[in-house]
Amino acid sequence: MKNRLDLIYEAASRLFINKGFARTQVRDIAREIGLSTGMIYQYFSGKKDILSFILKEAVNPGFFDHERQFPVTSGASGIFDHLEEEIKATFEKNQQDFDTHLKDQAADYSLEEMLSDAFDVIANYAVSCLIIEHNEADLPELAHYYRDYRKRFFAQVQQYVDLYIEKNEFRKVENTFYTTRAIVESLAWWGMHVRYDAFETETDISPEKAKEVCLDLLLHAYQA
CATH class of the missing domain: 1.10.357.10 (Tetracycline Repressor, domain 2)
Incomplete structure (x- = not known):
C-alpha cells in the first residue's frame, strides 16, 4: 500500500505542477503509474483529496505512514482541516x-x-x-x-x-x-x-x- 501511495504522490505531484490541478484528471494520474482509475479511487475519494494529501505529506513527511481508513475523504475524516x-x-x-x-x-x-x-x-x-x-x-x-x-x-x-x-x-x-x-x-x-x-x-x-x-x-x- 505504501508503495502505491508513493507512486500516486509522485505522479500526481508532477501532473499538478506541469499540467495544472484544473487540467489533471484522476485517470491521468492512473495512466502515469499504470493503475486503473478505479484503483486510485480505492485510496482517494477525488482529485481534491489527492492534492490535499500531497500538500500535507510535503510539509509533514511521514504523514501517510500512519494507518488510516481508505479511501481518504477529507470532509468526513477532517484530516486536512486547517x-x-x-x-x-x-x-x-x-x-x-x-x-x-x-x-x-x-x-x-x-x-x-x-x-x-x-x-x-x-x-x-x-x-x-x-x-x-x-x-x-x-x-x-x-x-x-x-x-x-x-x-x-x-x-x-x-x-x-x-x-x-x-x-x-x-x-x-x-x-x-x-x-x-x-x-x-x-x-x-x-x-x-x-x-x-x-x-x-x-x-x-x-x-x-x-x-x-x-x-x-x-x-x-x-x-x-
Whole structure:
C-alpha cells in the first residue's frame, strides 16, 4: 500500500505542477503509474483529496505512514482541516530558523553554511511550493501568502549578502539586489525546478547531489 501511495504522490505531484490541478484528471494520474482509475479511487475519494494529501505529506513527511481508513475523504475524516494554516506555519518556522543568524550579524556563520541552509529552505518543500506556484487560481490564499513569503526570503538572503561583503567574505559586486536574484534563482533551479519542471528534468538527481553542484557553483562565483 505504501508503495502505491508513493507512486500516486509522485505522479500526481508532477501532473499538478506541469499540467495544472484544473487540467489533471484522476485517470491521468492512473495512466502515469499504470493503475486503473478505479484503483486510485480505492485510496482517494477525488482529485481534491489527492492534492490535499500531497500538500500535507510535503510539509509533514511521514504523514501517510500512519494507518488510516481508505479511501481518504477529507470532509468526513477532517484530516486536512486547517491544512493551509499548517502549511503557512511550517513555512514561517522555516523562515524564522533561517533568520536566526541575522540577529548576531552572521557571527560564526559562514557563507557556505548560509547557502546550504537557504538551499534547504527551498528544497525541503519543493513540491508544495511548485504546486502553489503553478496553481494560483485553485489556491489563491496560499498563492497570496507564498508571494509575500518569497519576498521575505529574498530580503533575508540579501541581508546576508550585505553582511558577508562587509566582512570581506563575499567578493565586491556592483548591485547586491541582482546578485541576490542570481543566487536565489540558482538555489531554486537546483533545489526545485531541475527535478520537477525544467525543460529537461533530471528526475534521478538526488537533493544531496543537486545541493553539492549548486553550492560549488555559487561559492566559486562569490566567495572572496
